[in-house]
Amino acid sequence: MILSQFIILGAALFSLGVYGVLTRRNAVLVLLSVELMLAAVNINFVAFDVFLRDSIAGGQIFSLFVIAVAAAEVGIGLAIVLLIFRNRQSANVDELDLMKL
Amino acid sequence: MTDWITSPENWAFVLIAVPMVFAAFRAVTSPNVVHSVLFLVVALAASAALFLLLGAEFVAWTVVLVYIGAIIVLFLFGIMITRAPLGVETELSHSNQTKLGAAIVSGALFALITVTTIQGFGDAEVTASPTRTVEIGESIFQRFVIPFEVVSVVLLAALIGGIVLARRDPVEGDEAERSAMGSAQSANLTAEGGEA
Numbered sequence: 600m601i602l603s604q605f606i607i608l609g610a611a612l613f614s615l616g617v618y619g620v621l622t623r624r625n626a627v628l629v630l631l632s633v634e635l636m637l638a639a640v641n642i643n644f645v646a647f648d649v650f651l652r653d654s655i656a657g658g659q660i661f662s663l664f665v666i667a668v669a670a671a672e673v674g675i676g677l678a679i680v681l682l683i684f685r686n687r688q689s690a691n692v693d694e695l696d697l698m699k700l
Numbered sequence: 701m702t703d704w705i706t707s708p709e710n711w712a713f714v715l716i717a718v719p720m721v722f723a724a725f726r727a728v729t730s731p732n733v734v735h736s737v738l739f740l741v742v743a744l745a746a747s748a749a750l751f752l753l754l755g756a757e758f759v760a761w762t763v764v765l766v767y768i769g770a771i772i773v774l775f776l777f778g779i780m781i782t783r784a785p786l787g788v789e790t791e792l793s794h795s796n797q798t799k800l801g802a803a804i805v806s807g808a809l810f811a812l813i814t815v816t817t818i819q820g821f822g823d824a825e826v827t828a829s830p831t832r833t834v835e836i837g838e839s840i841f842q843r844f845v846i847p848f849e850v851v852s853v854v855l856l857a858a859l860i861g862g863i864v865l866a867r868r869d870p871v872e873g874d875e876a877e878r879s880a881m882g883s884a885q886s887a888n889l890t891a892e893g894g895e896a
Contacts, residue, residue, distance in 0.1 A: 600709050602824045603817050605750070608717050610813035612724050612743070614806040619728030621802035622793045627778045631740055632728055634771065638747050641763070649754045650826045655839040659759050659831060660847075663840075666759075666766050667851045671858030673771050677778040678865035685868075690782040693794070 605646035612639035626680045626690045630673060637669045709828070712753055720746035731792055737775050744768055755830040 612635055619632025641662040648658025684690045704710055723742035730736040744767045751760035793799065840848055 600707070600713060600753075600826045600828065601704070602821045602826050604710075604713060604717075605754075605826070606817045606821070607814050608720070608750075610810050610817070611721050612747075613813070614810035615721070615724045615728050617809060618802050618806040621805065622799050623728070624794055625733065625792050627775065627782060628728075628733065628736060628792065630778075631736060631775060634740065634767075635724055635727065635743065638744055638767075641759070642747055642750060645751050645754055645756045645759055646826065649756065649828055649831075650824065652829075655843050656831055656836055657839075657844075659756050659836060660840050660844050662756075662759050663762055663836075664847060664851050666762055667855060670766055670771055671854050673774055674858045674862045675865070677774060678862040680778060681781055681866050684782040 602646060602650045605642060609639040609642040609646070612636070612642065624691045624693055626683070626692050627677070629692060630676045630680070633676075634669060634673070637665055641665055709753065713750075716746050716749045716753065720750075729793070733779050733792065734776070737772060737779065740775075741768055741772055744772075753828060754826070755828040757830060758833045758836045 616632045616634075616636030616639060619635060620629055623629050623632060644658040644662040644665065646658075648656060648662075651658075680690055683695065687694065689695075720743050723739045723746065727736050727739035727743060730739060744763060748760040748763040748768075751757075751763065794802075
């Protein structure tokens with residue numbers, strides 16, 4: 600196995616996540632695309648950790664931290680989406696135009 | 701390149717990577733919300749398989765437990781509570797013009813990362829060796845104990861923030877009593893169900 604194949608796969612996943620964030624209208628699906636980007640970051644962390652043979656496994660531990668922060672982010676994100684839905688009866692990001700003149 | 705093809709590890713990699721990219725693509729383009737979440741499950745399971753291939757067993761099973769077990773369920777709850785259109789719906793994504801722009805941006809990003817990766821690392825070899833969980837444990841509680849504690853504070857903040865944001869503001873009368881008695885979350889869920 601070569602290192603590049605993992606990084607390129609991570610790049611493909613990250614690009615798809617960016618595409619999803621930019622194209623989705625539903626806020627829940629935008630959060631889902633962000634999860635895809637975080638999964639790509641995890642692949643990079645673990646691949647570099649194994650590549651560098653880190654004696655303290657720093658890459659793997661930071662991928663665990665990324666997973667924990669992702670869980671927190673989804674919890675808060677969905678709470679905010681829920682609040683917006685309750686106030687505006689819509690979870691579409693393009694209808695949240697309160698700051699538009 | 702012929703060496704690359706003959707290695708069984710690389711067959712396993714291709715077998716994992718192709719469904720993964722397909723599932724990720726469907727997750728961001730599927731017109732059905734629930735299908736989109738289920739395709740995310742496939743992509744995350746493939747990433748767990750990739751971690752197993754690299755010998756990172758603890759991270760692989762953490763992904764299965766936390767992502768597939770908990771975060772996906774949270775997403776499904778979010779979809780149900782916000783009553784996102786469950787059937788086939790074309791309005792889930794932006795217009796074709798936005799899609800074109802997004803495709804250009806993400807394609808350029810992918811090309812940039814690919815070119816710099818190949819220039820930077822070439823064909824540097826990765827040899828997978830299993831990382832034992834005891835190594836992870838020793839490292840996390842010795843070298844990385846302060847980040848670990850910070851992450852637990854982040855999770856606590858997220859817990860409190862989630863409850864504060866998602867709970868319904870108590871109004872006068874029995875509504876206030878009910879939400880004061882029951883936990884904020886369960887009162888919130890029953891109120892949500894009653895409204896529907």
